[in-house]
Amino acid sequence: MKEDIVVSLAWEEDMRDIWEWRNHPDIRKNFFNTAVVPWDEHQRWFERKISDSRCRIYIARRGEEKVGVIRFEAEGDGAQVSVHLNPACMGQGLGSRVIRAGTEQFLKEIGAITVIARIIKGNLASVKAFAKAGYRRFSEDKDVLTYRYPDDF
Numbered sequence: 001m002k003e004d005i006v007v008s009l010a011w012e013e014d015m016r017d018i019w020e021w022r023n024h025p026d027i028r029k030n031f032f033n034t035a036v037v038p039w040d041e042h043q044r045w046f047e048r049k050i051s052d053s054r055c056r057i058y059i060a061r062r063g064e065e066k067v068g069v070i071r072f073e074a075e076g077d078g079a080q081v082s083v084h085l086n087p088a089c090m091g092q093g094l095g096s097r098v099i100r101a102g103t104e105q106f107l108k109e110i111g112a113i114t115v116i117a118r119i120i121k122g123n124l125a126s127v128k129a130f131a132k133a134g135y136r137r138f139s140e141d142k143d144v145l146t147y148r149y150p151d152d153f
């Protein structure tokens with residue numbers, strides 16, 4: 001039986017893992033900003049985000065193992081989501097499970113609003129993971145696909 005994915009709010013002790021994962025070449029190549037983020041900059045960013053009431057960063061665990069991170073930023077009536085896995089946990093279909101667990105938790109905490117994912121075209125693993133988690137394609141421009149949850153919003 002598959003072990004459940006459980007999400008909980010990220011805290012100081014998660015800061016270094018998130019930084020290391022984010023800077024891994026297989027992870028950052030899919031981001032809008034592909035540059036390596038220096039530790040000081042990450043620390044300042046992380047402290048700001050975890051004390052921002054409009055932002056939720058969740059660490060996803062499978063048992064004791066940290067498998068990924070998912071962040072939601074509320075904007076107006078909606079929110080934007082961003083996700084990446086622990087690079088050691090990629091390629092096992094965990095992305096969709098992290099996205100589903102994180103989205104459910106976020107909507108429960110924040111109330112019924114819509115969530116938007118902006119995905120660079122060509123990031124097929126991300127497209128499939130969001131689709132499998134229940135997000136639906138909403139719009140598209142030259143370089144970016146927008147997926148939305150829930151799809152009946």
Ligand SMILES: CC(C)(COP(=O)(O)OP(=O)(O)OC[C@H]1O[C@@H](n2cnc3c(N)ncnc32)[C@H](O)[C@@H]1OP(=O)(O)O)[C@@H](O)C(=O)NCCC(=O)NCCS
Binds near residue numbers: 027084091094120
């Ligand atoms: C996006 C991400 C969370 C998905 O993680 P994952 O679940 O490990 O992804 P997988 O490798 O299992 O791939 C998910 C699906 O896409 C498919 N896939 C992966 N790469 C693919 C490719 N190049 N072409 C076609 N399909 C591909 C997989 O076969 C799998 O399909 P399945 O669900 O039918 O089995 C993870 O890749 C990640 O952290 N990426 C870096 C950061 C990122 O891109 N974040 C999203 C920004 S919007």
